[in-house]
Amino acid sequence: MDYFIELFCSGLTRGAIYALIALGYTMVYGIIGLINFAHGEIYMIGAFTAFIVATVLSIYGFPLAAIVVVTGISAAIWSSAYGYTVEKIAYKPLRNAPRLTPLISAIGMSILLQNYVLLAQTSDFLPFPELIPEFAFMEPVAHIIGSSDLVILVTTAISMLLLTLFIKFTRLGKAMRATAQDKTMALLVGINVDRVISATFIVGSLLAAIGGLLIASHIGQINFAIGFIAGIKAFTAAVLGGIGSIPGAVLGSLILGLTESFATGYVSSDYEDVFAFSLLVLILIFKPSGLLGRANIGKV
Template identity: 70%
Template sequence: MDVQYFVELFFGGLTRGSIYALIALGYTLVYGIIELINFAHGEIYMLGAFTALLVAGVLGIMGFPAGGILVVAALAAVIWSAAYGFTLEKVAYKPLRGAPRLSPLISAIGMSIFLQNYVLLAQTSDYLPFPRLLPDMPFLDYIDNIMGPSDFLILTCSMLAMIALTIFIRYTKMGKAMRATAQNRKMALLLGINADRIISLTFIVGSALAALGGVLIASHMGQVNFGIGFLAGLKAFTAAVLGGIGSIPGAVVGGLVLGIAESFTTGYISGNYEDALAFALLILILIFRPDGILGKAKVQKV
């Protein structure tokens, strides 16, 4: 077995899996709070990439340096997508909070289709080139044969974002309120926690993480299209279920497992089977461990 090729596939899988994990965190945060699958979440990821593309174009015309363009474009995409996530929750989900569970699900699918077509009409159906704005990283010359600058940037930014989210959830007042609301919303309300504010915050945080993933993958691939959010959203949802929907560590583990599995499938079998593998894994997990890798079965008291 070619060890170098194996290592390349492993790090390629980590790169892909970290993007899935960033998007999956949004799914699992929302589900943990209000038990809703936000099927428009993949489109937030896509909007983040397009926002960064537009901002990068304007800054490029103004003569900004490449590294500065990437940072500013990423910040703009995160803020703009977080605003979209907040608006999405207020417009499409909050009015249906007391409705039958199928209603917000249909609303989520409707918002996904709306956002796709909104970007299609506002931009184009063609793939648009995304500028490669990576700063120089001389230290990567030592490992250039297994990891490029964009892979390193994706892994580093994803890891830092996940660590920041963990610290926020575990140690901040709002993070503790999110955990309390996820555990028992009625009791949280009795203790004075504003559940509406916590739900909105959940959408904001999840959307910001998805936007970051969109910017990183667009810079890595060098192109962006209105349809990139659909398949990425499905893969990330698969990762969230794989790791245990509602579990933050589970979303990370599920994303990395899925990314590595796809990478080795592409490398040793064929790229034609990577999408089939994602859903085959999902079916197997649902059959043999329905609660996911790190998920816990809910005990219902009668």
């Protein structure tokens, strides 16, 4: 039973990380109908920035609390900046192009960013400094759930709450929902759609940066290629829950995380990714609109 609970907890942690990345996909898709292929790379850059800042600070001997705060803030700033720039360079000029064009541009951006980090930094796996200490009060349950799992779950829950409040009640959040519903109409009622799109990319990148920071300190090592597979899986989660739907992305992520965790625990860890992709293929065959997504009925 302990093993089951342990797998359940690690599945939840995985799911939480996927959710943080999947939200970026789903929000962007909801607004401009584009699969932002480079989103996984934004997550990777968030993790890398966090790694660089945290290591520099720890070398210069700053206290842990200061390191955590500065690292978190700089990862968020730089990820958002990259997300914003990627949108401006690779997607904005293609707003009215055929569907395939921005998708290929996004793939190009993903390859570009990966190799940029590879060339500017290194291709080796780098040890990520320990940012989350072992809490004393977690000791009785430490064999089931670790301190970092707890931090990930709590941080994710808070982020989700803030995001919901932001989308529901702020001016910008309302503008986002309006733009997602009908871009032309949003323009007509005076919403600056370009700014809303930029804001969406920034918010998505911010969440991805949080995810990057959390997973890097959880796993303890990073590499330039981590964004690709994480991005694909988060996208799988977003599709699973119904792309464009924010609660759907969270639900899909948790299901994917749990599936992977149980598959790894009870079957074999070698086929973890195969399970994820098979789940994606199956979902798309039987329910292309996802669990909570709206069916897209084409009208002529």
